[in-house]
Amino acid sequence: MSFLKNLLTLRWLTGRRVVIAVPFLWLAFAFLVPFLIVLRISFTESDMGNPFGTLMTLVDGVITLKVKISNYLFIAEDELYVLTYLSSLKFAAITTALCLIIGYPFAYFMARAKPTVRPVLLMLVMLPFWTSFLLRIYAWKGILANNGIVNNFLIGIGAISEPLHLMNTQFSLIIGMVYAYLPFMILPLYANLVKMDTRFLEAAADLGATPLQAFWRITVPLSKSGIIAGSMLVFIPAIGEYVIPELLGGPETLMIGRQLWDEFFTNNDWPLASSVTVVVILLILVPMAIFNKYKAEQEARS
């Protein structure tokens, strides 16, 4: 009884709990529930007329639970899915690596720029977000198409006579992905590098390290958490990317996001599409879990 009494007096309703509960409930409502629905669909059979069937039936006082796992087996067996997952991971990894290679020097010089210049540089990084993502990806079509800016220019100066086939290739896909995700790499790296104590670099120089040695031995290891955060922010959404492969990719650029779309809306096979989704989520959760473990360890240390 005392439990009910406590509940009714609302004493448990402290500010702290309310603040935590709001995002918690939001996540439960917007992420956990939809995920459970998808999970449920992935174990059903596609019905005639309905996109998916029922998991549990009550007929004549008997509860029948029908869990169909053949979707998952199918994904594991069908070469196309395995290849698509691997290809998604490959493109996400290439994108992450290129974003890191381009983004690190950018973030580095931004962090070492005069404090008065930094806000301007930061603004430039975020400026693309002022235009619709879709429009920016479309713009690349105009740049890379056979009669696009790049080809017209190269033909114009006489470097080539036939237009280069740039669109709908791995090249165009990666350009689009790197372009779109670069700010997500730069911002966490910048936030990390700008906080770094430059006295460590002076200490390294004092002990005989050349500027290049100091960079590899001190700056890079000290920015490890920034590198990891930026890489996760690029890698995770890049795996499931749909719009960029759809607009800039071609037949050889298999990505799981596009495959999903096809299963849902072309083949209308919701259970299979849901299974594909669940596997994607697992693929993303694994690197996330590694990252969180690393973060937790790091926080425990300091």
Next chain:
Amino acid sequence: MTIERAAEPFLLIRNLVKEFDGVRAVNDVSVAINKGEIFALLGSSGCGKSTLLRMLAGFETPTQGQITLAGKDIVSVPPYQRPINMMFQSYALFPHLSVWDNIAFGLRRDGLPKDEIAARVEQMLNLVQLSAYGKRKPHQLSGGQQQRVALARSLAKRPQLLLLDEPLGALDKKLRERTQMELVGIIEEVGVTCVMVTHDQGEAMSMATRIAVMSEGRILQVGPPGEIYETPNCRFVADFIGSVNLFTGSVAVDEPDHVIIDTPEGRHYVTHGITGTMGMPVAVAVRPEKIAVQTEAPTQEQRANASEHGYNCVQGAITAMAYFGNETLYHVRLDSGMEIKVSRTNAARHNDAALKRDQRVYAWWDGADVVVLTS
């Protein structure tokens, strides 16, 4: 500020200037430092001492002037090629490296063979008594231990010159006193020439063989601690090192073996000659501990040096007193309105003649214990 010495000094700084946006942080500094010295640059923040140290390390390029180390000009040598190592303020230990790797960092950059690096690191760890802590990360150590790691790291490469930037600034008072002795012991054991920067006069006095007092980018006086304290060459130095009572007045009698100076507080008899002229405005500096204070007028016997003239004696009332345990500091307001500081060592546990507030007292001192300042 004599530069000329019989032997060529080990570190020679000549007419060094550093300007930041037209402001001279270091203004025409010249100083010579001998091998094996512990040389302290002492001054309040913004006096240019850190900039001077950073120019020695190579982090700042002088606007003008020369720095020669063992006969070689090092101004154009980048920091990573100078035979100089620095112990940074609050240490700058690499947080991602273990104590061992921190100490080995400089040795590895020199490309020494592995076993030699290991031997040298162990030797350094022994030197600072941290042999058991090689595997720890810097943040797992106490402040005092971090300080010792920083020292070991800066000594590992056997530098010709060791720079210490506020070496004890990050430690609490008790630990600082103990570490001071330890630090000097290690530096002397290694035998390295050392330039340290500090704003703490106690630190400079107890550690350094010579001190340079800096203000507004210039060196005002260079000398051993005792000389700086007992014969300051200007009001700033007298006031900066310890505390001092300054009586301003003018020269009344100027003889080779003594001078008499008239001030509103009375006549001062000084038992040494000065380089000055009659009527010249000067200040007589008297340290609080050089002044005797008592309720009765001093006897003839007590005042052997100045007595016959009745000089070097003032009267006033105690306005404030601060008890420090080992000594007590009295503020005495003189009849002229000036307030002087007098300290008395509490040699006995129970002092029957203890002075009280508002009590009228005589304060007097020996004519040999004062310094006449002309600037």
